[in-house]
Amino acid sequence: MIFRSIAATVALFACAPATAATIVTADRMLDVQTGRYVDNPAILVGNDGRIVSIGNLASMQVPAGTPQIDLPGRTLVPGLIDMHVHFDGTPLIGGYRTLEYTDAFDTVLGVPNARATLHAGFTTVRSLGADNYSDVALRQAIDEGFIEGPRIIAATYALGATGGHCDANTNKPSLARTSPGVADGPQAIRQKVRELRKLGAQLIKVCATGGVFSRNTDPGAQQMTFEELKMAADEAHMLGMKVAAHAHGAEGIKAAIRAGIDTIEHVSFIDDEGIRLAKERGTWLGFDIYNTEYTLAEGAKNGVLPENIEKERQVGTLQRQNFQKAAQAGAKMIFSSDAGIYPHGQNARQFAVMVRFGMTPLEAIRAATLNAARALGRERDVGAIAVGRYGDLVAVVGDPMRDVTVLESPAAVIKGGKLVKAP
Ligand code: ARG
16 A cells, blocks of 8 residues: 555656655654754655755745655654664574574565564664675665665675684584685685675674674684784775674774774673773774563573573673663764564664663664764765755654653654655
8 A cells, every 4th residue: 555655656756856756744853963853844855765955844945746744743753773683584483493494584584574674663774694695685675676674784694703603503513514704814804805795795794702692602702813803894994895893702892993893793791991992993882782681581482592591691781781881981882783683673672771771862862873874984875864865764653852662663664755654
């Protein structure tokens, strides 16, 4: 139904002035740059999906017949950005149970996962690791209009050490396999960065330390040397890509920051020196502090191995304390949820945890908008309701600057000026 009316709108406008495709009106919008609400905004979005002007409906030049999306009683916030998702697979099937399913099963699940994420108000995501280049396939299918989903910036395979967090470690020796993302030593890493980019990666993800969900790895232990991390960062930057590092342990975090990596994911055991370094270097920190509850409550039932649940117990609480410390110290923060280890579409539940552990609602919202866009190097495209950026808008009922949980159930979602979820 929604799609039919969108198609009709686009067709109608094919012959109209190139400037205006849709006008969006609501009770108010949050300007994340000033941190203030603007009452009764009218947002004109052009045929290219970008915002042409923002003003007052009465005093604006709007071509006659411009379709209007009117959202009375709603507050608009910028389309949200999750800097850490995995669209392949489902958290409902964990541990050895994943071996019962064929490889493309995970890829197929990316389709409903991408849709659920978009409908939850996340109009841009970073895919930080996906098998079979499935994130590239999803991006292509979304961009060409075959399926619904957010804008995707894809890392493809996570790059890491043999036997490390991002290798495939569940099989016995006679069945052992190596992830296509594995590379050891700086030269091999240079080659791997080039290869991943050739095969569709738009950013590089490295696994600097062990992790919670991998077999036989220690989250606190560093798994890539400084030289390896520096090679990944330098090579990616030379090719115009950003780099994200999975890092729980304090030494791995600091090595990644010193190597010039752009964003640190998890950040669980960061120490004072690490926080100081991150501030000094302008490194963005993405603490995934919602998912602990989900794993501890549902993990065992889903098949997650006892080893991994035990590691979650050791990481979760400390990670939240360190989030609070880093936020209070004024470190640069982004919204990274690691959706995929909990159900896609629940991403916004992390806002309440960020507020519970010390952020103001505005700071938490900025982490998922303004800051995320900066960390992506995409502040001309996304991250604010502003002229020139895409018309990515989320309509909520209530006051998100008082109660961030209103972001958990958006009334409407607009991507590039098109209504993808109707009130
Ligand atoms: N992908 C991450 C890992 O396996 C998930 C960590 C989740 N736990 C947490 N407390 N953030 O290491």
